[in-house]
Amino acid sequence: MREILRTNDMVLVSAVGALLDGANIKHVLLDGNMSVLEGSAGAIPRRMLVSDDDDAAARQLLTEAGLGHELRDAR
Secondary structure, three states, rough: OOOEEEEHHHHHHHHHHHHHHHHHOOOEEEEEHHHOOOOOOOOOOOEEEEEEEHHHHHHHHHOOOOOEEEEEEHH
């Protein structure tokens, strides 16, 4: 799994999730429960991961959607 996004912006998380769903790219959102427990003060960003095989396609999709600046560095 590769992290493609880390943010406290729930609107962005929702938008990226919808884009990935629309392209049939499976993804996992981590730290969502921790963010709720800490009171949504923004101390714990949510992380979105995709499979290694879908990493390039997910990055291309988000770049084409104008969200390339939100992507985490590819490692």
